[in-house]
Amino acid sequence: MSVTGLLFSGHSSCTRADTVVDRGIRRLPVLVTLFVLCAFAFFLPQPAQAQSPIPNAVPPTDTYSGPRVEQPIEFPHDVHVEQNGINCMYCHTYARRSKVAGIPPTSKCMGCHLVIATDKPRIQKLTEYWEKREPPPWNKVHDLPDFVHFNHEKHIDRFVLGNDFPVERVKEVCAFCHGEVKNMTVAEKSRPLTMGFCQRCHQANEGPFDCWKCHK
């Protein structure tokens, strides 16, 4: 009764109380089902936002699997991105303003890891490098040939900053070429990054098609 009463309290076209109750009782099973469904949907984790597509963009679909590049420290991207929700551009800070995305300086790592998770073996290894005043010798994963010119800034501008796309979701744009880094520990190359791969994406997204835009 309380549910139906609440639902029909604003129903002004009905004048007599018994009619209201009648209608309410007849509709009760439907309403209860709806209510339960809504409640269920409310308490579920919401993947709807992440699935809304990126405007004005056709993401590439090619995949690649090659040898894994070993790193001095097994940096867990998944812990940082997926569990802690850190933006890609917090560490790869030059992506939006220069050709290269950049590897963060060790001081940026230590900004958090002086206090966070200092007992973990990877962090202790990082602290060793920090105390030796040496950067960890990271190995390059996404390596383009020397005759190719790729500009991160322009791509971020095209798909995120100049596209009314929230910067918080930039990882979906990064995933165009870098794959689902949020699910990886050490970053792996999961797109072919060949000329055909670039060209198909440029064709689909109306990018420039001049040889000298990319070749130098």
Next chain:
Amino acid sequence: MSLQNIIENWSSYRKGAEQGGHHNYEHLWGMVIDLNKCTGCGACVTACYAENNLAVVGHEKYSRNLGMNWLRIERYWDEPDLGEESVAEYQHHGASFLPMHCQHCSSATCEPVCPVAATYHTPDGLNAQVYNRCVGSRYCSNNCPYRLRYFNFYSYYEESWPAPLHMQLNPDLTVRDKGVMEKCTFCVQRIRTAKDTARRERRKVRDGEFTTACAQTCPTSAMTFGDLLTLHTPGGGVGETEAASLWKKHQVELGKSRQQKQNPELRGYRVFEGLNTDPRVLFLERVREV
């Protein structure tokens, strides 16, 4: 411009300069070289070597015409007057210098002969050479009337930049290897950087914002680099640049194989203009006392 585009638009691609060419230009980079100011010092050549990772081939290979200098200073000596003139007066007249780099012809003779379309015209009006597409047929070099294309007959990397010297290489450019044709690019890496900066700041490239390495180094500012698009399509590009105004001042028009000048004192000329290549480099004749 992809290979497909070239194949599809082949008939218009072969159109000569006098029919207006085939290009929808965004820019039309060009140059003016004032030979009155040129002293033949060769600073531009050195600057080009430093900027564009040009290989130093050594004395022996250079004397066999294997030098890789994209910009060379040609010297022309006056005919000695064997009449009443003395030797001293001949020396006083001296040499004339002509800095020659790729003329970036609008209807370039090198472009249609390339079997793999490694050389083509960019929307910036540059005569481009795509090194990784080049197969080294050398047709382009043989078809260039200016002889301004240089072929890597050897791999110069080891001998040209031994151990610590490889640190001086410009990372914005490829180091070309054996079997690849190369040429002046009008410092395309600088053009690219300037255009990227302009795009970031949501504006057009400004005149004088950047210049080529040779023009930057020239101690007498004999070279003026700039956008000539206003000469091709009025009101386009960067607007009236210094270089374009010099072209106008000397009444040299693009897309012509013969200029009609009203004033005989105007000094502008283009090298081998009669071949209808429509070069993009204007030379201002040297004036001398007789």
